[in-house]
Amino acid sequence: MPEGHSVRRIANRFNKDFKNSPIKITSPQGRFVDSTLISGQELIEANALGKQMFLHFESGTIRIHLGIFGKWSFSKLEKEPVGQVRARFQTEGLIADLRGPTICELIDQAGVQAVYDRLGPDPLWPDGDLKQLARFLERVSRSNSAIGQLLMDQSVIAGIGNVYRAELLFRAGLSPFTKGKSVPQEVLVGIWNDAVVLMALGVKTGLMLTRDGYLSAKVPRFERYQVYKREGLECRLCFGPVSIGLMQARKLYWCARCQK
Numbered sequence: 133m134p135e136g137h138s139v140r141r142i143a144n145r146f147n148k149d150f151k152n153s154p155i156k157i158t159s160p161q162g163r164f165v166d167s168t169l170i171s172g173q174e175l176i177e178a179n180a181l182g183k184q185m186f187l188h189f190e191s192g193t194i195r196i197h198l199g200i201f202g203k204w205s206f207s208k209l210e211k212e213p214v215g216q217v218r219a220r221f222q223t224e225g226l227i228a229d230l231r232g233p234t235i236c237e238l239i240d241q242a243g244v245q246a247v248y249d250r251l252g253p254d255p256l257w258p259d260g261d262l263k264q265l266a267r268f269l270e271r272v273s274r275s276n277s278a279i280g281q282l283l284m285d286q287s288v289i290a291g292i293g294n295v296y297r298a299e300l301l302f303r304a305g306l307s308p309f310t311k312g313k314s315v316p317q318e319v320l321v322g323i324w325n326d327a328v329v330l331m332a333l334g335v336k337t338g339l340m341l342t343r344d345g346y347l348s349a350k351v352p353r354f355e356r357y358q359v360y361k362r363e364g365l366e367c368r369l370c371f372g373p374v375s376i377g378l379m380q381a382r383k384l385y386w387c388a389r390c391q392k
């Protein structure tokens with residue numbers, strides 16, 4: 133599933149290529165029936181919060197959540213849609229096709245606000261300042277759940293997925309099993325600030341780069357991570373084995389020696 137940085141990249145792309153232009157919106161698959169209500173209007177702005185994207189038009193907002201199987205493809209050439217295209221966004225010289233999203237729906241301003249209220253603070257939110265951080269601290273500090281679980285909870289922090297979860301906790305030297313309310317405040321502040329920097333780098337490069345000294349797009353995949361998908365291999369720091377387990381049905385990677 134795409135993590136927040138990749139959703140933000142798509143929103144940026146919409147702002148660059150589609151904003152202030154009338155957009156023809158169709159649903160070749162026929163499942164996004166409300167497309168006809170918006171088609172032809174100008175895109176006012178694209179925004180992303182966590183793993184969800186919002187395309188704001190004059191008479192409504194299209195909310196998109198890719199889920200596990202959703203995908204975007206962009207094309208400069210006009211061609212017939214291939215496969216199951218839920219929504220096609222077309223402006224002069226550019227087509228964006230959306231396939232397999234969990235959600236693609238038209239909502240009103242109140243609907244947007246309801247989703248915003250439900251989601252936690254996003255390290256990539258443009259005014260991602262102390263208010264966002266305060267919300268994160270408040271939500272973690274009152275919880276009995278494990279921090280590894282809380283980082284995946286979109287109402288606690290929006291946009292983090294399995295890769296950033298594993299890597300942020302390793303970088304903080306924190307066990308994923310520590311209860312939220314037992315994590316010292318300064319450690320939480322460190323995790324938040326780390327997420328702000330690393331996810332911004334993810335927006336810039338399109339890659340989840342998390343190893344200091346290896347923060348370049350040229351780093352091969354197997355060199356990229358500290359613990360993610362490195363189960364059984366030597367920890368890069370202590371040379372002990374990287375562990376794997378399941379936490380709420382998602383794979384969890386950590387180093388039991390480095391993360392206390």
Ligand SMILES: [Zn+2]
Nearest residue numbers: 367370387390
């Ligand atoms: Zn280690």
